[in-house]
Amino acid sequence: MATQREPLSYYLALEYPYTVVPDEGAYFIRFPDLPGCMTQVDDPGSIAAMAEEIRTLWIEGEYEDGATIPEPSSSTRYSGKFVVRLPKSLHRDLVEAAEDEGTSLNAYVTYLLAERRAQARVEQPHSMKGAAVVATEVRQRNWT
Secondary structure, three states: OOOOOOHHHHHHHEEEEEEEEEEOOOOEEEEEOOOOEEEEOOOHHHHHHHHHHHHHHHHHHHHHHHOOOOOOOOOHOOOOOOOOOOHHHHHHHHHHHHHHHHOHHHHHHHHHHHHHHHOOOOOOHOOOOOOOOOEEOOOOOOOO
């Protein structure tokens, strides 16, 4: 008995994370959840549009060929939430800094973590894990 798969529109509506790695003046875009789905652009301003185009073409091609299209893994593996214990003095400093910036503590800490992670990736270009200077998702997040 053959299993029925979702319609093409279902897969096209899913949000797949992608990575962007600077490569000799260009930017290499790869979708880890979609094997072989990758492209390269010269202009960093065209990364999002080109990522969306290659993702759409890949899904349409695989769907037409009858291949299995994987669901995004990041949405099921990571909740986006974790608990951290920290000294009261650091908690106070972070709350005050967030207030100075006019944002929530959660948004401020998220900004700090993302900024530090990006900096670490730039500072460690020879590490495989540090090679991706920019890692983003198709949908831009609003941190405020």
